[in-house]
Amino acid sequence: MKTKRQIQKEATRKLILDAAYQVYANEGFSATTNQIAKAANVSHGTIFVHFPTVDNLIICLLERFGSEINEHLHLLSEKDESLETFLAAHINVLICYEDFYKRLISEINSLPQEAKYVFINIQSVVSLHLNQVIERDKEQKVIKEIPMHIIFNSWLGLIHYYLTNNYLFAAGSVLTDHKDELILNYIKLIRK
């Protein structure tokens, strides 16, 4: 049983995390705690009641983000879908988080060490699912003899490249614009 206070506290905590997500997505991780407080409609000090430091806020935010995105990704694995369907589903999930994800892959190296674990975790979930799908295709001998991690890293490399260099390829969402092209050609690459 949660007391009224605990419920209130968790609500505020969520408010801050939601705001931080939006602010970081829009401004990058150099956004200030003041901006986040304003976006969350709480006082500046409240942030530090819930999170002892900004780094801690970022870590908690990324943990939540990791869980959320992984939950989305898990739903993919249940069905017995084709490679094409899986890749499309993966991109569709990323589109939901596109702005934030873009910031994340760009600025990951300047974020606290623990943030990286979240990032690794997300990638390993995708890897796991991709593995399953590919293995099936491999049995049918349609996939080249290339190590799984290269197959996986090529895919992530390709879409991360398009995301980080968004400005070269699209005015709005690069994933929305180039989704089909990316999937089609990536499959061509890994197929015999």
Added chain:
Amino acid sequence: MKTKRQIQKEATRKLILDAAYQVYANEGFSATTNQIAKAANVSHGTIFVHFPTVDNLIICLLERFGSEINEHLHLLSEKDESLETFLAAHINVLICYEDFYKRLISEINSLPQEAKYVFINIQSVVSLHLNQVIERDKEQKVIKEIPMHIIFNSWLGLIHYYLTNNYLFAAGSVLTDHKDELILNYIKLIRK
């Protein structure tokens, strides 16, 4: 004929650029002018004698970096080398600048607009050469029917992915460690 003064001035300028290169490579582009001054062993004010603003310092540094790396790359095009040789040469060049290049591809979006042009320029030089090498192979029908820009972006995507996620793959230089594997498998991907 340069006067002793001019030589001295250029030496200091080089000192600052070299220091900035090292500091940015180690700390990322959020490093401060104070850190750079200390690394260059000059007073803080001296930086602003040579560069009116930090942004200008960054742009000059990137221009120098761009020229340097392009010079390296141009040497490649003169010879009639194989795809494998070219990719190895490309990686070898990047190894020389690995830490700095890693920061650059990560943080390019937070750098001044002019910095992006330098980055685009570097990439287009690589693209140009890769194009030549691939076209030759394409005539021999060994390359898949995939648009050139996808071929190019897959390569950059792959090595940028390994660079930005260095910590996943290697303790030291990820390019040194995975060079052969990357080249070998990338070629497998684009070949029929």
Added chain:
Amino acid sequence: MKTKRQIQKEATRKLILDAAYQVYANEGFSATTNQIAKAANVSHGTIFVHFPTVDNLIICLLERFGSEINEHLHLLSEKDESLETFLAAHINVLICYEDFYKRLISEINSLPQEAKYVFINIQSVVSLHLNQVIERDKEQKVIKEIPMHIIFNSWLGLIHYYLTNNYLFAAGSVLTDHKDELILNYIKLIRK
């Protein structure tokens, strides 16, 4: 009802404005925010919690100063006093703010544009009252046929001259020392 917090905040704001008033009066408007912070016994950053920029601090200070001085001057108009009484009252008001006023009339041209409006406003209040008093005397044909603005500017010119050149005329307050002489002779000048 004000909360304790609001009271405290206003107190600090007043502390800063009071300190700024004193520091500017003593050192001129080239005094630094550090000096003001020290004089106010608050940390340097606190100044910028209350005033986004120095210019804003100066403008707020001048607005307060303008209100205060105008309030003093308004009290004069209610009575049906003689020219002599009015001029004496004007000088008496200025004596209260002498050091600050001296800096203001000296450095007005290097202050932000909005500061000038405050200054103009103060002068126009004086002008208004002087006008009323003079008009009465003019009806009695004791004042020369001279345009009102010249009458007004002669008065301000005279006392501003004594203020800016204080060091020529007095060790302490030039207005206190020369008040009677200035009034007496100014009246002689404008009377027939």
Added chain:
Amino acid sequence: MKTKRQIQKEATRKLILDAAYQVYANEGFSATTNQIAKAANVSHGTIFVHFPTVDNLIICLLERFGSEINEHLHLLSEKDESLETFLAAHINVLICYEDFYKRLISEINSLPQEAKYVFINIQSVVSLHLNQVIERDKEQKVIKEIPMHIIFNSWLGLIHYYLTNNYLFAAGSVLTDHKDELILNYIKLIRK
């Protein structure tokens, strides 16, 4: 006999003083030594060969300015001119130096102590001549019974007031625009 070197040195010194005069007239005394060096077409360091500190430069500049303006004023006294002619001549002299003089009377209190002596000297020369002219008129009983220093300070007060508040009265030269009005009305004031 001056050596070639001495002649050259004096020429450079003059170059710097001329430039400083122009720069201070245009920008006020907060202009930097760099601006002056550029305007004088000499190197920054050269300024400090001729003047140990900026304050010393300002003092020397004001001494030269004082001599120059006093020389102009001295020419006035030789003739046996009327009060009106004298005041017109005074204003005409000031018009030659208007921008610089305006800065001087505005910023005199933030200039080094010695600068004030120059200013006092200029004023006493004007005072001397005005005295002579007025005394003549006084003998003819056309001037009011007012102490000479008040008569003098009213005049300076009036024109200084117009100069410091130039922006209230004119877009260009306030002395050129209001010269006749000022003289005419000032004479009205001091005449019986």
Added chain:
DNA sequence: AATGAATGAGCGTTCATTCAT
């Protein structure tokens, strides 16, 4: 639990002055 005023170290930048050339 939430507030928000206060803190102070640190930022990029300016500028009078120095001194080797």
Added chain:
DNA sequence: TATGAATGAACGCTCATTCAT
């Protein structure tokens, strides 16, 4: 004599963090 690169203290301002309310 003239130069101009180098200096470093000081500037206005930012911001994560603290703590009395």
